[in-house]
Amino acid sequence: MAPGGRQAARGGVRVALAGLTTRGRSFLAAGIAAGVCAYVLGQEDLLRVGLLLAALPLLCAVAVHRTRHRVTSSRRLTPARVPSGGEARVHLRVDNVARLPTGLLMLQDRVPYVLGPRPRFVLDRIEPGGRREVSYRVRSDLRGRYPLGPLELRLADPFGMCELTRSFAAHDMLTVVPQVEPLPPVRLGRGAQGLGDGRQRSMAVGGEDDVLPRGYRYGDDLRRVHWRSTARYGELMVRREEQPxxxxxxxxxxxxxxxxxxxxxxxxxxxxxxxxxxxxxxxxxxxxxxxxxxxxxxxxxxxxxxxxxxxxxxxxxxxxxxxxxxxxxxxxxxxxxxxxxxxxxxxxxxxxxxxxxxxxxxxxxxxxxxxxxxxxxxxxxxxxxxxxxxxxxxxxxxxxxxxxxxxxxxxxxxxxxxxxxxxxxxxxxxxxxxxxxxxxxxxxx
CATH class of the missing domain: 3.40.50 (Rossmann fold)
Incomplete structure (x- = not known):
């Protein structure tokens, strides 16, 4: 094995063992103690019990460690822009892409304090290839741009022997815009109708020589082709439409x-x-x-x-x-x-x-x-x-x-x-x- 691979393996073992719960550590300690007593007393049955007690938390730690890298997540905001004082809903989705079911899952999404408390969810086991979706609401009276995430996922095995936390790198941005009030239509100055009455035209239409052609674009009406300019420039040219x-x-x-x-x-x-x-x-x-x-x-x-x-x-x-x-x-x-x-x-x-x-x-x-x-x-x-x-x-x-x-x-x-x-x-x-x-x-x- 290459040096980098050995270091990664050691790091994975340390992470897995660090995730042992109190129950897992107790089982491991009891198994080691039973093994020592079996060696001293010469009791083979006690040695088997000790091996079982010690192996169970270790196997759970390995399974949870492998599962941690087989769980993916995604986040969706509706809407991505919300007026101040309004609410947005955040949808979280967790997928199990492993061949084994997961244990108990605990989710926690990081949100700024102005949006409310951090949402937490507890999910039951997810079958292989399965998914779970949860959602929560956020609200802010202060405009601004607020990051949501990253999502923290805590995995536990069915026996409660090991718990590991995974933090995803992805995050999304919620934009809280100012409140917009609908305004009544009033005439407040010259040209207040936008594209309505009295609009000016940007081009003269005095005759053929006043036409300003442009290059042909896909979808242009062939009846607008300006043949004199086409012959002059050596490429298909069309008349510009009159623009308000x-x-x-x-x-x-x-x-x-x-x-x-x-x-x-x-x-x-x-x-x-x-x-x-x-x-x-x-x-x-x-x-x-x-x-x-x-x-x-x-x-x-x-x-x-x-x-x-x-x-x-x-x-x-x-x-x-x-x-x-x-x-x-x-x-x-x-x-x-x-x-x-x-x-x-x-x-x-x-x-x-x-x-x-x-x-x-x-x-x-x-x-x-x-x-x-x-x-x-x-x-x-x-x-x-x-x-x-x-x-x-x-x-x-x-x-x-x-x-x-x-x-x-x-x-x-x-x-x-x-x-x-x-x-x-x-x-x-x-x-x-x-x-x-x-x-x-x-x-x-």
Whole structure:
């Protein structure tokens, strides 16, 4: 046997013997003692009893050790993304691929404490080629990404002589996204119908010379073949279809640590994150191309792809990317919004919706300048504390919004809405429409 094989064998023996229970150790000790007494007294029958007592725990240890490597597991999450406060179900499956049945099995899955206590299950013997399935529920009020696993499996023989623990390497990730509230359809700015009335076309149709051909793709209609370009380029070319120009929406999320106070599910920052998720989802459903922009200048989707996401079949992918980003977004250490202004400077990016923290006069002027060429601008200012409730903790920063900040935004053309603590996003959304139109009653447009 090679040196590596001998070391593996010794390691396996040590692991098997280390798994002996109190009962197994007692049987082994009794067998050794009976063997010694039989040798001293010359009793062959006692020697047979001693050998039986000593061999039973050893055989059980070997069987459990071999079975440990013949048991496989898998995990399935439904759903893999769950809103904060919602529940997800985790399904565990254990398969016995050995030729021998297993003994008693005890399962324990590792989960973060915020998802609840560690689930434990006890399974009876599994026949050769058999399987067992169990499930448990997890719930979190805090958004984030939480690892589930690895699964720990404790095997025991039918006689209770040996117990061994196996830890599987595989683990899965549960994503807890912000709560998304359904929003009523309101007209909040130019191009608010997404792909509806008044949409612009991206191509001129003045004549044959204005056609911009592209290479033929599998499935293209042969009636769209552009023969003049085909002859020119030496490959099959087709006319580009006239493409609608989708309305765009940018959601600006202020994540500065100094702009918020308090923490937890009821804090102003969490309300802003949930509000941003609700607006992004609502705009995607209405046919907008959307992007998420933070005070640090980070854009989602990023520069490596299209800056705005949500075109056609990419809508579901864009929504998933945005929700995954908002699930783990946290406070930034900066104290200015100038990086976001640099991204928006000199461009007409359609509707701009901003969820802002506390603003001083300087930051209010920066936000006011973001409005210049957008089709509409909404600013939501969540209130940190309600009247008579928790006062500001000086250790948590945030001096509150300056008295003239809101006026500066309104003078620059922003629609500004103050959101009380815990206010439903749907009602705040309708209030923004009422303030924009200057009427007392909102409603669908």
């Amino acid at each position: 120009q989708r309305a765009r929406c940018t959601v600006l999320l202020d994540t500065r640590r100094t702009a918020y106070r308090g923490a937890g599910p009821g804090s102003a920052f969490e309300w802003s994150v949930s509000g941003a998720a609700s607006v992004l989802t609502h705009m995607l459903q209405r046919g907008f191309s959307v992007r998420l922009l933070t005070d640090t200048g980070t854009q989602v989707p990023g520069e490596g792809t299209a800056v705005f996401g949500g075109a056609g079949a990419e809508t579901a992918e864009a929504a998933g990317l945005l929700m995954d980003t908002l699930a783990v977004i946290g406070h930034s250490e900066g104290d200015a919004l100038s990086a976001a202004q640099d991204v928006l400077r000199g461009s007409d990016e359609g509707l701009l919706v901003a969820f802002l923290g506390a603003l001083d006069e300087e930051q209010a002027r920066i936000v006011a300048r973001m409005r210049h060429r957008t089709g509409g601008a909404l600013a939501f200012l969540p209130e940190d504390t309600a009247d008579g409730e928790d006062e500001e903790d000086p250790s948590e920063g945030s001096a509150g919004t300056a008295p003239g900040a809101e006026r500066a935004l309104r003078e620059a053309g922003w629609t500004v809405v103050r959101a009380p603590r815990g206010a439903p996003m749907a009602s705040v959304w309708q209030q923004a429409d009422r303030e924009r139109t200057g009427v007392s009653g909102g409603g669908d447009r």
